[in-house]
Amino acid sequence: MDQTHEMNHAFTVDVEEWYHPLRFYRDTAAVETRRLRTGLDRILALLDERGVRGTFYWVADAALAYPEVVRALADAGHETGCHSFAHDRMVYDQTPDAFRAETARALAVLEELTGGPVRGYRAPCFSITRRSLWALEVLAELGVTLDSSIFPVKNWRYGIPDHPRHPVPAAGGRIWEAPLSARTVGLFTFPAAGGAYFRLYPYRLTAANVRAAEARGEPVVFYIHPWELDPEHPFVRFDWKPCATHYANLRRTEPRLRRLLADFRFAPLGEVVAARRGA
Numbered sequence: 001m002d003q004t005h006e007m008n009h010a011f012t013v014d015v016e017e018w019y020h021p022l023r024f025y026r027d028t029a030a031v032e033t034r035r036l037r038t039g040l041d042r043i044l045a046l047l048d049e050r051g052v053r054g055t056f057y058w059v060a061d062a063a064l065a066y067p068e069v070v071r072a073l074a075d076a077g078h079e080t081g082c083h084s085f086a087h088d089r090m091v092y093d094q095t096p097d098a099f100r101a102e103t104a105r106a107l108a109v110l111e112e113l114t115g116g117p118v119r120g121y122r123a124p125c126f127s128i129t130r131r132s133l134w135a136l137e138v139l140a141e142l143g144v145t146l147d148s149s150i151f152p153v154k155n156w157r158y159g160i161p162d163h164p165r166h167p168v169p170a171a172g173g174r175i176w177e178a179p180l181s182a183r184t185v186g187l188f189t190f191p192a193a194g195g196a197y198f199r200l201y202p203y204r205l206t207a208a209n210v211r212a213a214e215a216r217g218e219p220v221v222f223y224i225h226p227w228e229l230d231p232e233h234p235f236v237r238f239d240w241k242p243c244a245t246h247y248a249n250l251r252r253t254e255p256r257l258r259r260l261l262a263d264f265r266f267a268p269l270g271e272v273v274a275a276r277r278g279a
Contacts, residue, residue: 008275009210009220010178011054011266012081012148012194013043014122017062018227018234020087021246024125025238035233036062039226040069042254050261055269057083057122057148060106067113074114079268081120082106082144090127090157091135091149100138107142120270122223123149126158126180140174146270148178148221153191161189166218167273178273181220183209194223199249203256210264219272222260228253 017036019028047054056078063070074080085106091099103121110118121144128135128149139147147170152163167178181192191197192209201209213220227233231250237243 006265007214007219008265008267008272009213009222010148010269010272011047011052011261012122012221012223012269013040013054013056014083014223014225015040015056015058015062016083016087016225016227017059018230019236020059020062021125021242022236022238023086023088024090025242026236028236031234031236033234034065035230036066036226037069038233039228039230042229043224043226043257044073046254046258046261049258050266052261052266053077053079053268054266055079055081055120057081057120058110059083059087060085060109061087063110063113070110070113071115074116079120079270080110080114080116080118081122081148081269082110082118083122084124085109087124090125090132091123092127092129092132094132096134096138099132099135100142103139104142107144117143119143119145121147121149123147126151129158129160136171136175136177140171144175146176146178146273148180148269150177151180151191152182153189167276176273176277178221178269180223181209181213181218183212193220195225195228196245196248198222198224198256198260199228199253200245203259206256206260207263210260219276220264221269221272222266224253224257229257 022028085102150163151159153159154161167176170177183192210220
């Protein structure tokens with residue numbers, strides 16, 4: 001197909017180590033071997049092949065381990081966002097004060113490394129839900145202007161099923177929410193593009209989801225993690241359901257991602273939302 005589509009979709013990366021998602025289920029201190037560059041370098045090579053820029057949501061403790069990479073991505077025109085300080089607490093399990101302190105600390109790290117403001121945020125495990133909508137007010141207070149943490153689906157850990165599927169203003173218009181992409185077929189609504197769903201769905205279904213969004217005039221918000229392009233990262237047992245999801249089909253991610261980038265157009269989330277607001 002080779003990029004015959006005219007619409008730009010959002011390409012986003014949650015920049016975390018392979019063990020960051022495990023922190024919700026077990027003590028990871030004994031297994032925290034850093035491998036972030038393995039998968040991240042593969043993502044960057046694919047983006048370079050297509051001349052694509054994206055949005056990179058950094059976990060701050062990973063950013064501190066790779067400051068030169070944070071700077072290089074920002075200098076190359078990629079958008080920098082915040083993905084918490086340590087990826088060890090759901091937003092809805094925190095108090096507003098604790099969330100404010102942690103997020104302010106993470107933003108300060110990223111702004112010092114990039115030399116500029118960081119205006120984007122994504123919560124660990126999409127954990128801004130009805131229980132934690134107060135977080136959008138906190139983010140606005142901290143200077144964040146674009147959040148992408150809400151998944152308009154029903155899931156056992158996250159989701160606001162009836163949330164709009166397109167970017168909308170929140171917190172009195174001080175911040176925009178760009179939800180992750182979902183698709184409805186009949187009575188069933190399901191995640192459309194990214195992460196484990198990208199690995200579990202046949203590629204044809206992902207492509208169909210993107211085309212369906214284009215037909216509605218809605219850009220897709222696609223997301224991926226570096227460890228999903230690192231099938232050699234260590235195997236660690238934890239709760240069976242997230243464990244099975246974490247390790248499923250990792251070897252299929254890289255070739256599928258190369259195909260997706262060839263078939264559709266992508267840009268940083270901030271640019272996609274700005275273009276939509278200006279349309």
